[in-house]
Amino acid sequence: MELLAFGDTGWGDELFRATLMTIAVSITAMLIGFSFAAIFTPLKLSKFKSLNLIANIYTTVIRGVPELLVIYLFFFGGSGAIMFVASMFGYNEYIEINAFVTGSFAIGIISGAYSTEVFRGAIQSIDKGQFEAAKVLGFNKFKQFFKIILPQMLRLAIPNLSNVWQITLKDTSLISVTGLVEIMRQSYIAAGSTRDPLFFYSFAAVLYLLLTFLSMKLINKLEVKYSRGY
């Protein structure tokens, strides 16, 4: 227990901050993923074959390639790409991107591919009559989507989105390879300096279990809220 004390003697406060960091990265990545899904879901459902192809390449590549490889691409290639763009504007200094930004972007792109599939499935399983009814009632496209399609889509998507959230949460542990101090990295540091890896990695496992458990409770509440009337 001494190992987990708060303050200078133990690792309690460090691990607590690391847990907050894991939560922050997961939420950021999830939101980045949603914005990717907002772009690629319409492409997937589009009438144009070429737009479908773009979205399919995105989801197939991301879901078929290991997360770690994507993270390495961003970690080693991210600052290079940004420096290349900056050099076109005449800025030639070295630019280093923050590990938080690289990490949440890499995980966000991965999570976005899964979210895209979830949203596509949810929209496709909405009854066709709903779209037609909205049209007949004279709703414009904007209102059609926000007032009729979106609420129904959310109800269908939430159970699957909770899986995406779990995957995203667990994927953040991989960002530790870039040096961002989240649960895994902090446990690695603590294990190295106390020579007690068994304790710290097991504790990390407990923290992750706690996070998945608590977030499932929360998501279940949301699920109940959105399925009122069914």
Add this chain to the structure above:
Amino acid sequence: MISSFPKLLNAAVITLKLLSVSLIVGLFIGLLFAILRLNKNIFINKFAYGYSYVFRGTPLLVQIFIIYFGLGQIEYLRSTFLWVILKEPYWCAIIAFALNTGAYTSEILRSAFQTIKPGIIEAGQSLGISNKIIFYKIQIPIAIRQSLPAYGNEIILMMKGTSLASTVTLMDLTGVAKYIISTTFKPIEVFIVAGGIYLFMTFIIHNVIKFLEKKYSFN
């Protein structure tokens, strides 16, 4: 880009080896725990549920680190024959992968067992077939067929999971890709080649599963 291809291809063999061994072991673990989950004894039942909950609720990276770095810390283990296995990163990775995929497989098989129509089992009973043979010759084959699509996804997820072997010094496809990236500073080219090999393997697995699904479909 082309010069790195043979190296990466060699590394892909290690990835496939890790994948196939852990899948075979994981399938047995999964089957065992799926059967335990269906047991009426509440302790056995809860034990199997706890196993799958813990392994599905924590990242694979934590599991590998506990087995590779953590277990070596126990003095007692170092004196037993287990140490021969546990000091090798290769076997540690396989143990972690097998336990992880075993947890997911047990869930897949459990839900497959539960969706078997009771009428099929009753039909077997009324034909006078013993319960043991009903289980092995009727329930298991149907469950395997039912779980093929989900299991195909699990194989692909596991293939991606083997990339974590690179964190415990194994030079699998991702490990070699990272090494080449950090020595040549050509992340995009290496990503395209290594990612292409992974995608090719995904493609093959996907089609084999699809073929099996078709072959063993009911109609």
